[in-house]
Structure formats: structure tokens, C-alpha cells
Amino acid sequence: MRRYLTIVALLGAVLFGGTALAPAAEKAPAAQPPAQWQLHPPLGAEGIYDPSNPALSVLQAPQEALGVLPPNPTGGNYVNWVEALRRGAINPRKGVQPDAQMNVVDMNVLMTRTASMPNVKFPHREHTEWLACTNCHPAIFLPKKDGNPVNMYSILKGEFCGVCHGKVAFPVTDCFRCHNTPQDPRRLK
Ligand code: HEC
Ligand code: HEC
Ligand code: HEC
Structure with missing residues (x-):
């Protein structure tokens, strides 16, 4: 990565800096890391390691x-793992x-049974890939469809979806990744 940046800096110096190649390369502003880097607190600032x-x-x-x-800006460890798997960015062992x-x-x-929230389309595919x-x-x-007394109180207590979500899968604050399907408008009348 650093080497690549040096090459970019040198290229920039050649293209825009004219003759004074070395000083131009030195003066080049520090390259910006990808925006999603800012989601991840540095080691020691995350409350786990002793800074x-x-x-x-x-x-x-x-x-x-x-x-x-791929980033998931709303929380967890700020990675969209479903998207990472889909894109082939990771290849976990079976x-x-x-x-x-x-x-x-x-x-x-x-x-x-989602009250006024959008319905939850539970996807077996995204789960059984892991x-x-x-x-x-x-x-x-x-x-069994509707065979379990699931509600948000029990999920927040760590039951049903809450066995994993908020622990090893995206957090419960990501309401609309679960509540992902508009209600049938006829039912709202
Ligand atoms: C991450 C948890 C999870 C995994 C893993 C999982 N399921 Fe499910 N499954 C569910 C949930 C949630 C429901 C819906 C239950 C409800 O509506 O109360 C369900 C429902 C079902 C149903 C009933 C569907 C219906 O229309 O009544 C079947 C059959 C089923 N699962 C089979 C499987 C099979 C086979 C596998 C493995 C290949 C699997 N499930 C893996 C969570 C899971
Ligand atoms: C046994 C653990 C487990 C349980 C229980 C579980 N999940 Fe998940 N779920 C995962 C994992 C692991 C992923 C993939 C990693 C991630 O997205 O953080 C996932 C992904 C998902 C996704 C995919 C999101 C996308 O971007 O496509 C949805 C939606 C979801 N879960 C909803 C639910 C719902 C609703 C329930 C309860 C009915 C539930 N899950 C129960 C582990 C679980
Ligand atoms: C991990 C998946 C998941 C997430 C995240 C999630 N929900 Fe739910 N929610 C469910 C499931 C599953 C049900 C029950 C659906 C059923 O049994 O038919 C439910 C039911 C509900 C209900 C109706 C039952 C009740 O407890 O009142 C409300 C309201 C609700 N959710 C609001 C929210 C809000 C607000 C958020 C975000 C703060 C949220 N949910 C996040 C999966 C989720």
C-alpha cells in the first residue's frame, strides 16, 4: 500500500511538479485513507486495549x-459481513x-407481527451460508412459520434473533435490516 502511494506521489510529481521531482514528492499532501477507515477506532481508543x-x-x-x-456505518464492528461474503471479499472455511x-x-x-414497523423477511439463505x-x-x-413468540423485548433480552444479533451478527439497533419489507397495505386499513 505504502509503495503504491509512493508511486502515485512520484507520478503526481512527474505530471504536475515538472523538474523538481524529489522535493515535490516530499511536499505532496499525505494521501487520505478510504473514508470507511474513520469508522474504526484506532487500537487503544476502542476501550479494549491499554493505550x-x-x-x-x-x-x-x-x-x-x-x-x-464493505462498511456497515450503523454499528457492530462496522463491517457488512453479508456483503463481504457476497462480493467474495472473504472466503471462510465451511x-x-x-x-x-x-x-x-x-x-x-x-x-x-411487527406492529407499525415494516415486516421482517427472515432470509434462510444469508444465515445458512454461515x-x-x-x-x-x-x-x-x-x-414453523409463526411458531415462536418472538417480539422485541425478548430479542433485546438476548432471546430468538437476539441470541446472535448484537453479539456475533449486526446489532439490534439496525432496525431496518430486519424490518426490511413494507407491510401489505391492506392489513394497515
Ligand atoms: C439463524 C437461524 C436459522 C437457521 C440457521 C435456520 N433456520 Fe429455519 N427458520 C428460522 C426462523 C426464524 C424461522 C421462522 C420461525 C417463525 O416464523 O416463528 C424458520 C423456519 C423454518 C421452517 C418453517 C417454514 C414454514 O414456512 O413454516 C423450516 C422448514 C426451516 N426453517 C428449515 C430450516 C433448515 C432446513 C435449515 C438449515 C438448512 C434452517 N431452517 C436453518 C431460523 C433459522
Ligand atoms: C444463530 C445466530 C443467528 C440468529 C439466531 C439470527 N441471526 Fe440473523 N444473522 C446471523 C449472522 C451470522 C448473519 C450474517 C452476519 C451479519 O450480517 O452480521 C445474519 C444476517 C441476517 C440478515 C441479513 C442481512 C442482509 O444484509 O442481508 C438478516 C435480515 C437477519 N440476519 C435477520 C435475522 C432475524 C429477523 C432473526 C430472528 C428471527 C435472526 N436474524 C436470527 C446470525 C443469526
Ligand atoms: C435482528 C432482527 C431485528 C432487528 C434488528 C429489529 N427487529 Fe423488531 N422484530 C423482529 C422480529 C423477528 C419481530 C417479530 C416478528 C414476528 O414474530 O412476526 C419483531 C417485532 C417488532 C415489533 C412488534 C412486536 C413488539 O415487540 O412490539 C416492533 C414494534 C419492532 N420489532 C420494532 C423494532 C425497532 C424499533 C427496531 C430497532 C431499534 C427493531 N425492531 C429491530 C426482528 C428485529
């Missing part, structure tokens, strides 16, 4: 590792065994 620890400098900066992935397989099912379940069925069935959800 006075001199060994912090040997750790990879989160913005360097995560800032290249399991511990080298021959492990994922059983991906493309089936949506429309959940309509998770085996047994992560959810039958312990968290009976595999």
Missing part, C-alpha cells in the same frame, strides 16, 4: 484489516474438517 502499552504497535490496526471490507459442506437453503419466512440448521432448530426456533 499506554508500547506493544500495541505490533498489532495490526483494525482499520487496516476491516477498513477494506467447517473444521477440510471436506465440510454448507447446506444452504434459499427460503424466506415473512414475519408479520450457520448449520442446528444452530437455530429446534433450540432457538421451532421450524
Whole structure:
């Protein structure tokens, strides 16, 4: 990356700086990192690491590792992991065994007990690209449409969707990633 920036700076100097190549390269303003880097607090400022620890400098900066992935500005660790997988930006192993397989099912379940909020279209596909069925069935959800007493209070308490969302998946404050489907207008009358 740094090397690439140097080349860009040198090219800039050649194109716009004329003869005084070296000084022009020195004066070039520091290149701006991608905007999404600003989402990631630097090590020591995130409340996890001790900022006075001199060994912090040997750790990879989160913005360097995560800032290249598609951003999710609303929270979590500021990465849209669904989009990262879709774009092939990451390629997680299917399991511990080298021959492990994922059983991906493309089936949506429309959940309509959402009061005045848009409905929740629960996508099996985006879940089963990461998770085996047994992560959810039958312990968290009976595999039956409207077969589980889900509401926001229980989700915020860490049940149902809240077993994962806000912990290992995008946070519960991302209302409209779950409430992603307009209600049937006939039902609102
Ligand atoms: C992340 C959790 C999760 C995973 C993983 C998951 N499901 Fe589901 N499944 C749900 C939810 C939520 C519902 C809807 C329950 C409700 O409406 O109360 C559901 C419903 C179902 C239904 C009932 C559909 C209907 O119309 O009644 C079936 C069948 C099902 N799942 C099969 C599977 C299979 C097979 C897998 C694995 C390939 C799987 N599920 C993986 C969460 C999950
Ligand atoms: C066992 C863990 C688990 C449970 C339970 C779970 N999810 Fe997820 N969910 C994930 C993971 C992991 C992802 C993908 C990573 C991410 O987006 O943070 C995901 C992604 C999603 C997405 C995809 C968003 C997109 O951008 O396409 C939606 C929508 C979603 N979950 C809704 C729900 C709803 C609604 C429930 C409850 C009915 C639920 N999830 C229950 C783990 C879970
Ligand atoms: C991880 C997914 C998810 C997120 C994020 C989420 N919800 Fe929900 N919400 C659900 C599900 C699932 C239901 C129940 C739907 C059903 O059972 O038919 C629900 C139900 C509701 C209901 C009706 C039931 C109740 O508890 O009153 C309201 C209102 C609601 N959500 C508001 C919100 C608001 C506001 C936010 C953001 C602060 C939010 N939701 C974020 C999944 C989610």
C-alpha cells in the first residue's frame, strides 16, 4: 500500500511538479485513507486495549484489516459481513474438517407481527451460508412459520434473533435490516 502511494506521489510529481521531482514528492499532501477507515477506532481508543502499552504497535490496526471490507456505518464492528461474503471479499472455511459442506437453503419466512414497523423477511439463505440448521432448530426456533413468540423485548433480552444479533451478527439497533419489507397495505386499513 505504502509503495503504491509512493508511486502515485512520484507520478503526481512527474505530471504536475515538472523538474523538481524529489522535493515535490516530499511536499505532496499525505494521501487520505478510504473514508470507511474513520469508522474504526484506532487500537487503544476502542476501550479494549491499554493505550499506554508500547506493544500495541505490533498489532495490526483494525482499520487496516476491516477498513477494506464493505462498511456497515450503523454499528457492530462496522463491517457488512453479508456483503463481504457476497462480493467474495472473504472466503471462510465451511467447517473444521477440510471436506465440510454448507447446506444452504434459499427460503424466506415473512414475519408479520411487527406492529407499525415494516415486516421482517427472515432470509434462510444469508444465515445458512454461515450457520448449520442446528444452530437455530429446534433450540432457538421451532421450524414453523409463526411458531415462536418472538417480539422485541425478548430479542433485546438476548432471546430468538437476539441470541446472535448484537453479539456475533449486526446489532439490534439496525432496525431496518430486519424490518426490511413494507407491510401489505391492506392489513394497515
Ligand atoms: C439463524 C437461524 C436459522 C437457521 C440457521 C435456520 N433456520 Fe429455519 N427458520 C428460522 C426462523 C426464524 C424461522 C421462522 C420461525 C417463525 O416464523 O416463528 C424458520 C423456519 C423454518 C421452517 C418453517 C417454514 C414454514 O414456512 O413454516 C423450516 C422448514 C426451516 N426453517 C428449515 C430450516 C433448515 C432446513 C435449515 C438449515 C438448512 C434452517 N431452517 C436453518 C431460523 C433459522
Ligand atoms: C444463530 C445466530 C443467528 C440468529 C439466531 C439470527 N441471526 Fe440473523 N444473522 C446471523 C449472522 C451470522 C448473519 C450474517 C452476519 C451479519 O450480517 O452480521 C445474519 C444476517 C441476517 C440478515 C441479513 C442481512 C442482509 O444484509 O442481508 C438478516 C435480515 C437477519 N440476519 C435477520 C435475522 C432475524 C429477523 C432473526 C430472528 C428471527 C435472526 N436474524 C436470527 C446470525 C443469526
Ligand atoms: C435482528 C432482527 C431485528 C432487528 C434488528 C429489529 N427487529 Fe423488531 N422484530 C423482529 C422480529 C423477528 C419481530 C417479530 C416478528 C414476528 O414474530 O412476526 C419483531 C417485532 C417488532 C415489533 C412488534 C412486536 C413488539 O415487540 O412490539 C416492533 C414494534 C419492532 N420489532 C420494532 C423494532 C425497532 C424499533 C427496531 C430497532 C431499534 C427493531 N425492531 C429491530 C426482528 C428485529
